[in-house]
Amino acid sequence: MTNDTRTPANLPAPEALLFDLDGTLVDTVRARAEAWRLAFEKFGLAIDPATLPRYMGSDGRWLAGEVGRAAGRELDWAARDELDRDAGAFFDRLNVSPAPLPGATELLTLLEASSLTFAIATASQAGQVAVSVAALRLPAPPPIVNGGHVEHAKPAPDLLLAAAAQVGVTPERCWYVGDSEWDMMASVAAKMPAIGVTTGATDSAGLLAAGATVVISGLPSLRDELRRRGLI
Secondary structure, rough: OOOOOOOHOOOOOOEEEOOOOOOOOOOHHHHHHHHHHHHHHHHHOOHHHHHOOOOOOHHHHHHHHHHHOOOOOOHHHHHHHHHHHHHHHHHHHHHHOOOOOOOOHHHHHHHHHHEEEEEEEOOHHHOOOOOOOHHHHOOOOOOOOOOOOOOOOOOOHHHHHHHHHOOOOOHEEEEEEEOOOHHHHHHHOOOOOOEOOOOOOOOHHHHHOOOOOOOOHHHHHHHHHHHOOOOO
């Protein structure tokens, strides 16, 4: 747990938990960032690799526009879509053996055996999700809402709202767990309590600045809180 005084213990009990994937459940942020660097390189833009990790977790076409603009290029929709597809293809080549982040498999397995519903809500396209989800080695396939289900993914709230609708729980009773500022911004826009985890590219201060309700150091802290409440 971080030294911030806000903790999950202060939140109303959730009826559902929604999870980001990259950087929250699986250790893929570096592979994602490198895939984007290669996509921009193919496109003809040299991007400082150090600037890319903070964008991971956001909608790919939005990301392409933001990074392109910062590099001095205004990209139209077709160019952003091309970059998003290329980044996905490079990621598929790089993401050959992703590792679950500490506590991820245990927590989701416990949730599958509980009455508390959950889903994965990721901005990634469907074809980029399977390898990472398989790495979690869960007893059963989890519910997944991906970037292909909505027109605008994070930092827009659409993805999270779609996930809440899929699990049949009002947004206010869902906790959204993510590692990036875009996760937090989307959660705030969706009116969901935002649980930030410092396992990705964004530190505690950055998560709080982006609207995190609370910040934890990792998923074991969340497991412990749900156990304390008798939810798992």
